[in-house]
Amino acid sequence: MTVHQVEPYNAEPPRSVLVDAVTPVSAFYSRNHGPVPAADEESWRLRVDGLVTTPLSLSPADLRERFPERTETATLQCAGNRRAGLVAVKDIPGEAPWGPTATATAAWTGVRLADVLAAAGVSDTATDVEFLGADVSPQADPPQEFGGSIPLRKAGMPEVLLAWAMNGEPLPPVHGAPLRVVVPGYIGARSVKWVHRVRVTDAPSPNFFQASTYRLLPPDAEVTATPGEGVELGLVAVNSDFLTPDDDAEVPAGPTGVTGYAFAGGDRTIVRVDVSADGGSTWTQAELGEQASTWAWRHWDATVDVPHGEVELLARAWDSSAALQPERPEQVWNPKGYVNNSWARLRLRGV
Ligand code: MTE
Ligand code: MO
Structure with a gap:
């Protein structure tokens, strides 16, 4: 912990x-x-x-x-x-x-x-x-x-x-x-x-x-x-992040499996997650896992092409109201630091 x-x-x-x-x-x-x-x-x-x-x-x-x-x-x-x-x-x-x-x-x-x-x-x-x-x-x-x-x-x-x-x-x-x-x-x-x-x-x-x-x-x-x-604050906004590999991990360059979670509050569910390894120029749609209940998160996984050297992966989720996570943390910054639902970012080093 x-x-x-x-x-x-x-x-x-x-x-x-x-x-x-x-x-x-x-x-x-x-x-x-x-x-x-x-x-x-x-x-x-x-x-x-x-x-x-x-x-x-x-x-x-x-x-x-x-x-x-x-x-x-x-x-x-x-x-x-x-x-x-x-x-x-x-x-x-x-x-x-x-x-x-x-x-x-x-x-x-x-x-x-x-x-x-x-x-x-x-x-x-x-x-x-x-x-x-x-x-x-x-x-x-x-x-x-x-x-x-x-x-x-x-x-x-x-x-x-x-x-x-x-x-x-x-x-x-x-x-x-x-x-x-x-x-x-x-x-x-x-x-x-x-x-x-x-x-x-x-x-x-x-x-x-x-x-x-x-x-x-x-x-x-x-x-x-x-x-x-x-x-x-009440209902949870649509959000997601990476779970594996860990942030700052070193991985073999080439096709790499990545996983994460996505969650939306109220009675909204997760309907789509995209992952990008090129700063958002191109996106791969992730496979969505089971959603155990309306009230539970949804895991996802995707395979992305990790280049040699430093790369920042992006992930973004949509919920069943068609709400999409906002791109940048600057857009959602607030004095108490709540509800950062900007796109997930994961740094990897391809070797
Ligand atoms: N309930 C009491 N009585 N006291 C607390 O400090 N923290 C709340 C909530 N309930 C809290 C509480 C907050 S902000 C959260 S996110 C969750 O409990 C966390 O639950 P957990 O510690 O079981 O994960
Ligand atoms: Mo909390």
Whole structure:
């Protein structure tokens, strides 16, 4: 793992370990804004309140007994994934230069948030559902629990889970045990870990991590934490990157197999990926792998002709709304370094 920060723990794996449809738990990136909270499964309660007719307090056992178990294969992607490409354009102080592996896919098991909300009875005036985690982040102003919200419409979709397991194993503490939200298609920040409260509301969350960060500011904006500034991030934009060979690898010149991942949020899927070894003059369409679910990434592979000497490969993906990744990081640079979905670039040396 490349450890960006030890405390709170922030780390991403080498590219090559993301080649499987489902990522091994040990290779799943970790993104934390505060210390991993002590969570005792026995005393843990999930409170469901706000604009509901019957507020609930549910133990992990209650969740298992009262609601049907569901498993959903879904990709999580941090809004800061590939930030390093933006930092190379212009420095982004205070934010880690994440590479292309702050994304991963797991088979998540738990219950549908929709089933729990139905048991609580959602009021007609409700528009949003807020989640609060048990970790208090000193990075927030003022320090507060990590949280965020999604529109009620999304919260009612069958793919949104309150999960206790990933890949058939109990969630490890760093990934949110005993319970986390999984919001497929949305930036990772909405998949709140150590969730202990679900609040039904009539406005988006005022939590620092939604109202003041994880927002797209215009390129010339000051990085201030003024709540409501810029645009709230939600659905993940179409994105892709290389997985093998590794960046800066030496490979035999000639036809070379390259692989990568592509992902689009919402309920969009990946429909095409192109790769170029000549700076974009000519492109080869990649073969697309299976897409395990609407909510999962799609791997791709292509054979390109690597010349002798240094070469920069390019890759670009299209999603099912015909959106294409933008060409250059300069076009998408923003003060907090979110959503670098510019074309993937990989340096190779042909020998
Ligand atoms: N939930 C809590 N409670 N605290 C956090 O710091 N980080 C979020 C989200 N949920 C976070 C959280 C962010 S920004 C991301 S990208 C994902 O968790 C990362 O999940 P992972 O660490 O399991 O990969
Ligand atoms: Mo994130």
